[in-house]
Amino acid sequence: MSFSEKEITCNACFVHGEGDIHFEPHQVKLAEGEILVKVTCGGICGSDVHYYQHGRAGMSVLHHPMIIGHEFVGKVCEVNSDDERFCVGQPVVVNPSRPCNECPECLTGHQNLCQSMRFMGSAQFNPHVNGGFSEYVAVKPEQCLPYSEQVSPKVMAFSEPLSxxxxxxxxxxxxxxxxxxxxxxxxxxxxxxxxxxxxxxxxxxxxxxxxxxxxxxxxxxxxxxxxxxxxxxxxxxxxxxxxxxxxxxxxxxxxxxxxxxxxxxxxxxxxxxxxxxxxxxxxxxxxxxxxxxxxxSFRFVHEFATSVQWLEQGRVDPTPLISAEFSPDQVQEALITAGNKEISSKVLINFE
Incomplete structure (x- = not known):
């Protein structure tokens, strides 16, 4: 079966530089072999705050506008591949890791140490890798893990940090x-x-x-x-x-x-x-x-699947850590709040 590429118009949270972020129009390109996910919820990480506050996170410096966010979940809205594990409407957690799977580290099971890692919402490489704070994202099927509809997206948004x-x-x-x-x-x-x-x-x-x-x-x-x-x-x-x-x-x-x-x-x-x-x-x-x-200890590998399972089963309840919630058009206020450690732990962006 052949699949055609397409573009989807939506809005996303682009950081342009220090103190400069906007929820603005974005064209999502859905390629053959990818899944289109409608984002429901995401958590703000310290790196997102640093990109907003300083235009950089560690050694990763912004050279052009980038969509932030790597802790997010959503629902499948289109499957542009023959992967039968996914169907429209299915809630999924998205793993932001995109290792090369060819280097010595990847081939020995240490994908978290991949020097060519295209981690979503990261300015490590230029061009940067857009993150998940967008109404829609296109991802590889191997990045997605389904989860039970009985579990809140606010809970499952902790899958990446729990990993x-x-x-x-x-x-x-x-x-x-x-x-x-x-x-x-x-x-x-x-x-x-x-x-x-x-x-x-x-x-x-x-x-x-x-x-x-x-x-x-x-x-x-x-x-x-x-x-x-x-x-x-x-x-x-x-x-x-x-x-x-x-x-x-x-x-x-x-x-x-x-x-x-x-x-x-x-x-x-x-x-x-x-x-x-x-x-x-x-x-x-x-x-x-x-x-x-x-x-x-740096990032994670197979622990992502364990994290999803533990959250589904209720072995870890992260809800005490939720300190505030915002809509994506309030992303600047959300980042300012998340950057104030006197009042905030985990700040969520709700897309629904």
């Missing part, structure tokens, strides 16, 4: 019966603590400077929480060469990263998720003397 959390837990190794610390109780940190509990951790403690974030961590299932400026609590967990078997660092703050070694007992594991400043001072000698394993 990041589950990958971090997998990087850490076996967690059954272990004592875990999560430093940084933002959306990713809170999802990591929830995933760690699902993976069998006996104790999951969260640390954050913000009382609001500590309260969210408690709602997400933390055994207890503490303020890293409270010397008595810090000393309790750092005494006797460290209390925790595994420490997840999700804040990216230099002081927090440096503190991980003292919290980790000998032969423990530190997993770094937060994108911290570089270079920085780190207690290498203490890490060596305690034979601590330091591991990086």
């Amino acid at each position: 990041v959390a589950i990958h971090a837990v997998n990087v850490a190794g076996q967690l059954t019966g272990k004592k875990v610390l999560v430093i940084g109780a933002g959306p990713i940190g809170c999802l990591i603590l929830a995933a760690a509990k699902c993976a069998g951790a006996s104790i999951v403690v969260a640390s954050d400077l913000s009382q609001r974030c500590r309260e969210l961590a408690s709602q997400m299932g933390a055994s207890t929480v503490f303020d890293p400026t409270d010397d008595s609590q810090v000393s309790y967990y750092q005494n006797n060469r460290g209390y925790f078997d595994v420490v997840f660092e999700a804040s990216g703050a230099s002081a927090a990263i440096a503190s991980t070694v003292d919290f980790t007992h000998p032969n423990g594991v530190i997993v770094q998720i937060g994108m911290g400043a570089s270079p920085m001072t780190w207690p290498v000698s203490s890490m060596l003397a305690k034979e601590i394993s330091f591991k990086g």
Whole structure:
């Protein structure tokens, strides 16, 4: 069966540069072999905020207007391929990863490390890869996973960040019966603590400077929480060469990263998720003397399917993290709100 290419007119959230974003007309090109998805809901990530605030996210700099958003779900509205797994009206979660599947990393099952990754809503390459904050998007069938109509799109919009959390837990190794610390109780940190509990951790403690974030961590299932400026609590967990078997660092703050070694007992594991400043001072000698394993965790691979399943089954409930919701024509207000960490955790854009 042959399929023809077509263009669909809609509106999308284009960031043009620092402080410059608009919900404006867009032409979606649906190629042969692709699926047209009508977007229903999406979550704002820190990288979306950085593109709006600074015209860049890390080393990825805007060179032309780009559609933001890589945490989103929708419904199939056209199948321009012979893939029989999908039908019109079916709710789907979209994986924003587009690895090359040809490089050594991809061929050894580490697609998250692909140097040619075309990640949706990213300015890493020029031309940039448009994201999913659009009324319609065209994606490959392999990017889509169906989910039950009984589950809210607002819940399933957490599939991508929960995938990041589950990958971090997998990087850490076996967690059954272990004592875990999560430093940084933002959306990713809170999802990591929830995933760690699902993976069998006996104790999951969260640390954050913000009382609001500590309260969210408690709602997400933390055994207890503490303020890293409270010397008595810090000393309790750092005494006797460290209390925790595994420490997840999700804040990216230099002081927090440096503190991980003292919290980790000998032969423990530190997993770094937060994108911290570089270079920085780190207690290498203490890490060596305690034979601590330091591991990086970046994005996800097969964990995306696990994330969708866990959200469908209710194993993780992310709804306490939803702090505000906006329509796409309010995207600027949504990004300003999401950028205010005093009041926001996860901000959603509702397209329906």
